[in-house]
Every structure is written in structure tokens, then in C-alpha cells.
Amino acid sequence: MRATTLLNRVLNLTGVRVVDVDPGAGGPLLVRVALKARKRLDCPHCSYSTMAGYDTRWAESTWRHLDFSGRVLVLTMLRRRLVCPSHGVVVQGVPFARPGSRFSTEFEDMTAWLVTRADKTTVSQFARIAWRTVGAICERVVAEQLDESRFEGLVNIGVDEISWRKHHRYLTLVSDHATSKIVWGAPGKNAATLDGFFKEIGPVNTTAIEAVSMDMGPAFAKSVTTNAPGAVICYDPFHVIQLATNALEAFRRSIWQRTRELPDQDIAKKFKGTRWVLLKNPQNLTEKQQVTLAGLERTGGLLWDAYQLKESLREVFAGDLNPDDVMEMITTWCDLAANSNIREFARAAATIRSHTQGIHAAVTRKLSNGRHEGLNNKIRTMTRRSYGFHTPEAALALIMLACGPVEIKLPYQT
Structure with missing residues (x-):
């Protein structure tokens, strides 16, 4: 059997045939291919095709393909140029690679699948490409597979921000409560950033949104009120409890700072070592931490x-109570916090009072950003595993691959 016939059957490339093979001397395996039908030239960016070329010159292009028997396999092909009414003079497209890419579609799909499951070093060494190149591949895969249909049927959505890089670099992410998938993202975390989401989904899909869960920051609420006035704003119970948790931590730190000035430094060490004892849920404490908590109680x-104020607010949302009973308990809690002589909890109570309508809506509709926070934890894990990203677009591409509606399969996977 001829080598070209063997590779035609093994590679099974879409729309092309193998015409020559250069095994080389220890370097890449060069496989020359040609289109099965050469009559028409296709624009790589749209569906336009023509029989007329821009000129008579041929340009040789190369694409990295899946490794063959442990060796790097490179596809080569002579291509012509054409004039597209929309994109001008372009080099003809090929059926086995995405526009502007120097990798085959199968190679990019393999890399995109691998990057959601392995760390940076593993992906770079296995695929034998630079990490920056991996980000560009993810962007192309996501750009091809994301479509506008993901915005159809959105009813209850969640909005939250996440840091993609240090020095306050944030992404705003929108999730669908029905599918627990990230459906949209953009750099930034202000009202203008979320305005872009409503502009992209259009007025029809915006009107269909009934409720939006979020934290108690003013930026997202402002955008929702402006762009989707018919949607109910639901303040996530997790962030309500977080107010009390942050107040407790701030109060503990203030006590620790004051005790550091005392001659007896053992007191300061005692308060410093109680941080996780106070912040963790009681059922998650270790035996040593339980002893420390019992000492604080005595x-x-x-x-x-x-600590009791923090735990009592957490218990309000832990049970399956009637929404009216929950709101009554929250009102009682705010009264206790305001009269507790603890400034941090008085401020938290004032914040909760000013957001009671949104909290009641979240409790009534049983909406929370719990699943979104779970996705955020997954994203943080990927960010650490990847040792960061060079651009927000690369970070968003990986988020859509791992947590979005994009489904990547390995080449030849059924």
C-alpha cells in the first residue's frame, strides 16, 4: 500500500486528499494535501465562494495536526487568493482548519479539551506549544461554537464578578439558573459592563428575564433597573450572610489590634488564633477548634x-421557612445587631435594612448565587492551575469551555 493511500485512510481529513509525504530526518512529518474539488475558492470568513482568483500566484501554507506515531505532523497545501465582497482580498479557506489558524481543527479541539482538565505545564508539554498559543486556540474554539441561541429562554439569571488577575482585574459573569452554565462574560465589574450584556441579548430576550440574583453592590442593580425594569432584583442570601461574616472578622481584628498594645502579648495571640474558629461553620470545626470555641463561650x-449574631443570621437562611417568617426574623436580627454596641454589626444591619425588598424576592423565589459561587470556585482553581492569563479574552474563553454551553469532544470521540 502506498504511503499516501495509508495516510488518506488514517488521517481522514475533511475535503482534502494526501498527495505527497516527506518523512524528513528526525524533524516534523510533512504531509502535502490538496482539495478534492478545486474549482471554487471559498472565503475563510463567510460562505462566499467564487471560481475567479485574485491572481495566478500560489502560496504554501502549513498547519500543525495531531501527532502521528509520536512525531509532529505538519500539513502543507498550496492556496490561492480571492476577492470577497465583504472581506476583501483573502487566502482561500480550507475545510480542516479554522480561519486565521495554523493548527487543524482536530488539534485545536484536543488542546481545548485538555486545557479544561490539566495544568499549564502538562498542556504545553503534551501539545508542544506555548501557553500563549493555548489561549489563542481556546478563543477560536469558543468563537466558533458560541451562538446566540444560548440567550433564548433566559428567565432567572445570576450576576457576579470574579478576579481573573491580581491588581483588581475583574470579569463580570452571567449564569443561567436553569442550566447552571455561564452564558456571558466581559472584562470589568461596573454598570456599563453589565449594560453590554443586555445590549447583546437584545430587547426580546431582555423582556423574558423575570429575576436577576446578585450581591448587594449598587452597580449591577443600577444596570438591571435601567435595562430590564420588569425583572425582579434578588439579593443573594449568601452575600447577606457574608455581611455578618465580614463584620465578625472586622470586629475580631479590631480587638486583636487593641490587645497588641497591652504588655501581655498572650492575649493578642489568643484573639489572632481564633479567626477560622469564628468564621467556619460549627459542624466543620476540628476538635482543637471546638475546644477553642468553648473557651470563647466561657x-x-x-x-x-x-459570633452568636453571625450564627443566628446564618440559621435564618438554613431552614425551610415561610418567606414572611424569614423576613420577620431578619428584622429582629437587624434590631439586635443595631443595639449590640458593635459598630461593625450596626453597619451590616443598616445595609440589610436597605435591601429587604430584594432579599424578600430571593427568599420567595428561592434564588441564590450558590451555583454561581460554585462555578467561581471552579474558575479560581483553573486560574491557579494555569498560573494566570495574559488577556481577559483568554480567561473568558477558558471559562466558557469549562463552565459555559460549549461542549468539546476529543477528535474521533463518538
Whole structure:
């Protein structure tokens, strides 16, 4: 059997045939291919095709393909130029690679699948490409597979921001509560960023949105009120509890700072070592932490009162209570916090009072950003595993691959 016949059957490339093979001397395996039908020239960016070429010159192009028997396989092909009414003079497209790419579609699909499951070093060494190139591949795969249909049927959505790089580099992400998938993302975390989401989905899909869950920051609420006035704003119970948790931590730190000035430094060390004891849920404490918490209970004082305030607010949302009963308990909690002589909890109570309508809507509709926070944890894991990203577009591409509606299969996978 001829080598070209063997490779035609093994590679099974779409729309082309193998015409020559250069095994080389230890370098890449060069496989020359040609289109099965040469009569028409296709624009790589749209569906336009023509029989007329721009000139008579031929240009040789190369694409990295899946490795063959442990060796790098490179596809080569002579291509002509054409004039597209929309994109001008372009080199004809090929059926086995995406526009502007120097990798075959199968190679890019393999890399995109691998990058959602492995760390940076593994992907770079396995595919034998630079990490920056991996980001560009992810962007092309996502751009091809994401379509506008993901915005259809959105009813309840969640909005949250996440840091994609240090020094306050953030992404705003929108998730669908029905599918628990990220459907949209953009750099930034202000109202203008979320305005872009409503502009992209259009007025018809915006009108269909009934509720939006979010944190208690003013930016996202402003955008929703402006662009989707018919949607109900639901303030996520997780962030309500987080207010009390942050208040407790701030109060503990203030006590620790004051005790550091005392001659007896053992007192300061005692309060410093109680951070995780106070912040963790009681059922998650270790035996040593339970002993420390019991000591705080015996000592009493404002720090123990602050801990009880935090736990009592958490218990309000832990049970399956009637929404009206929940709101009544929240009102009682705000009264206790305001009169607790703890400034941090008084501020938290004031914030909760000003957002009671949105909290009631979240409790009534049973909407929370819990699943979105779970996706955020997954994204943070990928970010650490990837050692960061060079651009927000690369970070968004990986997020859509791992947490979005894009489904990547390995080449030849059924």
C-alpha cells in the first residue's frame, strides 16, 4: 500500500486528499494535501465562494495536526487568493482548519479539551506549544461554537464578578439558573459592563428575564433597573450572610489590634488564633477548634456576642421557612445587631435594612448565587492551575469551555 493511500485512510481529513509525504530526518512529518474539488475558492470568513482568483500566484501554507506515531505532523497545501465582497482580498479557506489558524481543527479541539482538565505545564508539554498559543486556540474554539441561541429562554439569571488577575482585574459573569452554565462574560465589574450584556441579548430576550440574583453592590442593580425594569432584583442570601461574616472578622481584628498594645502579648495571640474558629461553620470545626470555641463561650464578652449574631443570621437562611417568617426574623436580627454596641454589626444591619425588598424576592423565589459561587470556585482553581492569563479574552474563553454551553469532544470521540 502506498504511503499516501495509508495516510488518506488514517488521517481522514475533511475535503482534502494526501498527495505527497516527506518523512524528513528526525524533524516534523510533512504531509502535502490538496482539495478534492478545486474549482471554487471559498472565503475563510463567510460562505462566499467564487471560481475567479485574485491572481495566478500560489502560496504554501502549513498547519500543525495531531501527532502521528509520536512525531509532529505538519500539513502543507498550496492556496490561492480571492476577492470577497465583504472581506476583501483573502487566502482561500480550507475545510480542516479554522480561519486565521495554523493548527487543524482536530488539534485545536484536543488542546481545548485538555486545557479544561490539566495544568499549564502538562498542556504545553503534551501539545508542544506555548501557553500563549493555548489561549489563542481556546478563543477560536469558543468563537466558533458560541451562538446566540444560548440567550433564548433566559428567565432567572445570576450576576457576579470574579478576579481573573491580581491588581483588581475583574470579569463580570452571567449564569443561567436553569442550566447552571455561564452564558456571558466581559472584562470589568461596573454598570456599563453589565449594560453590554443586555445590549447583546437584545430587547426580546431582555423582556423574558423575570429575576436577576446578585450581591448587594449598587452597580449591577443600577444596570438591571435601567435595562430590564420588569425583572425582579434578588439579593443573594449568601452575600447577606457574608455581611455578618465580614463584620465578625472586622470586629475580631479590631480587638486583636487593641490587645497588641497591652504588655501581655498572650492575649493578642489568643484573639489572632481564633479567626477560622469564628468564621467556619460549627459542624466543620476540628476538635482543637471546638475546644477553642468553648473557651470563647466561657469567656463571653462582645466577641462571643458577635459570633452568636453571625450564627443566628446564618440559621435564618438554613431552614425551610415561610418567606414572611424569614423576613420577620431578619428584622429582629437587624434590631439586635443595631443595639449590640458593635459598630461593625450596626453597619451590616443598616445595609440589610436597605435591601429587604430584594432579599424578600430571593427568599420567595428561592434564588441564590450558590451555583454561581460554585462555578467561581471552579474558575479560581483553573486560574491557579494555569498560573494566570495574559488577556481577559483568554480567561473568558477558558471559562466558557469549562463552565459555559460549549461542549468539546476529543477528535474521533463518538
